[in-house]
Amino acid sequence: MKLSSSMEDYLEAVGELCNQKGAARVKDIASKLNVTTPSVVSAIKNLKRKQLVEQERYGFVRLTRQGEKTARSIIRRHQVLYHFLINVLGLDYETASKDACRIEHAVSKQTLERLLAAADYIEQESRQGLNWSYEFQKYYADREDSERT
Amino acid sequence: MKLSSSMEDYLEAVGELCNQKGAARVKDIASKLNVTTPSVVSAIKNLKRKQLVEQERYGFVRLTRQGEKTARSIIRRHQVLYHFLINVLGLDYETASKDACRIEHAVSKQTLERLLAAADYIEQESRQGLNWSYEFQKYYADREDSERT
DNA sequence: GAAATAAGTTAGATCAGGCTAACTTTTGAT
DNA sequence: ATCAAAAGTTAGCCTGATCTAACTTATTTC
Numbered sequence: 001m002k003l004s005s006s007m008e009d010y011l012e013a014v015g016e017l018c019n020q021k022g023a024a025r026v027k028d029i030a031s032k033l034n035v036t037t038p039s040v041v042s043a044i045k046n047l048k049r050k051q052l053v054e055q056e057r058y059g060f061v062r063l064t065r066q067g068e069k070t071a072r073s074i075i076r077r078h079q080v081l082y083h084f085l086i087n088v089l090g091l092d093y094e095t096a097s098k099d100a101c102r103i104e105h106a107v108s109k110q111t112l113e114r115l116l117a118a119a120d121y122i123e124q125e126s127r128q129g130l131n132w133s134y135e136f137q138k139y140y141a142d143r144e145d146s147e148r149t
Numbered sequence: 150m151k152l153s154s155s156m157e158d159y160l161e162a163v164g165e166l167c168n169q170k171g172a173a174r175v176k177d178i179a180s181k182l183n184v185t186t187p188s189v190v191s192a193i194k195n196l197k198r199k200q201l202v203e204q205e206r207y208g209f210v211r212l213t214r215q216g217e218k219t220a221r222s223i224i225r226r227h228q229v230l231y232h233f234l235i236n237v238l239g240l241d242y243e244t245a246s247k248d249a250c251r252i253e254h255a256v257s258k259q260t261l262e263r264l265l266a267a268a269d270y271i272e273q274e275s276r277q278g279l280n281w282s283y284e285f286q287k288y289y290a291d292r293e294d295s296e297r298t
Numbered sequence: 299g300a301a302a303t304a305a306g307t308t309a310g311a312t313c314a315g316g317c318t319a320a321c322t323t324t325t326g327a328t
Numbered sequence: 329a330t331c332a333a334a335a336g337t338t339a340g341c342c343t344g345a346t347c348t349a350a351c352t353t354a355t356t357t358c
Contacts, residue, residue, distance in 0.1 A: 085260060088267070089260065089263040089264065089267060090263065091259060091260060091263065095257055095259050095260065098257065099255065099256060099257050099260050102254075102255035102256075103252055103255040103256060105251075105255075106248065106251035106252040106254070106255055107248060107251075107252060108244055108247065108248050110240060110244050110248075111234060111238065111240060111244065111248050114238040114239065114240065114289060115238065117285075117288065117289045117292060118237070118238060118285060120292075121284075121285055121288045121289075124288075132281075135270075136266075136267060136270050139266065139270045139273075140263060140266045140270075143266060143269075
């Protein structure tokens with residue numbers, strides 16, 4: 001039962017709002033995703049049909065058991081990606097955040113696991129004195145400099 | 150003048166077909182992208198409007214000057230990503246290919262440049278005896294093993 | 299507790315991108 | 329040169345995701 005990118009975004013937003021406030025309101029989902037409330041309503045209707053979300057009429061939105069599971073994996077995907085972009089590639093938060101939002105819908109399980117492993121591996125290495133990230137940042141900066149000439 | 154993912158796919162396909170055969174035929178674009186010819190026709194109409202492509206009625210499709218430039222950058226994006234997935238993360242061709250196709254529409258210029266730099270850096274390191282990829286593959290394999298227990 | 303405000307919903311439009319079916323033009327075989 | 333097959337096109341439909349405008353229900357405030 002695959003979700004579209006868009007539905008993943010909604011489920012992710014519901015998940016995050018539930019995590020931080022216990023339940024999600026339509027208007028908060030809307031403002032988080034920069035869409036209008038009718039868009040949220042129709043998306044929620046869709047997620048209800050898929051049994052990922054529950055909502056009493058005019059009330060709060062909450063995740064079902066299955067919804068929680070799915071949301072968790074979507075959020076994890078985002079997190080892993082974001083972490084990788086920042087801690088391995090050394091991107092700024094702004095760019096990392098935007099790219100993570102878009103790329104997350106496109107990475108396979110396999111790729112994701114390797115991105116995570118790479119970040120972990122590099123972190124482990126750095127505890128042993130071989131600071132990959134630092135060396136790479138230096139390399140990257142130099143290379144950028146030389147391109148500007 | 151930003152292109153949708155879908156339009157990027159069409160332009161990329163036209164670019165590749167032109168590279169290998171000098172011009173693209175509607176049916177070849179269709180089979181490359183797994184869509185029907187009417188879909189191609191309407192996409193081409195769109196790319197014509199954007200001046201990225203030319204075509205005499207019932208004839209071949211070719212890139213304009215601007216189209217070539219754009220196609221080149223899209224193709225490069227794909228290539229860089231594919232290379233990274235294989236040579237840095239160690240994914241199999243199949244997965245790398247599929248993921249590259251989907252992720253390419255989502256990576257920013259900044260992320261792309263760093264992915265490229267990371268791949269180059271690692272390659273350079275490996276010429277100096279520090280075989281990152283090899284070590285990482287080992288790390289990854291071990292970690293997968295221990296998860297299976 | 300009634301009126302005003304906020305939140306949620308419904309109806310209906312639009313747009314992109316895909317499809318099928320039917321048609322036209324081009325190509326190629328005899 | 330003709331006519332069958334292949335390639336390209338057009339028309340029209342469908343789905344997903346968005347929007348605005350208008351409406352309904354809940355909440356807040358006096």
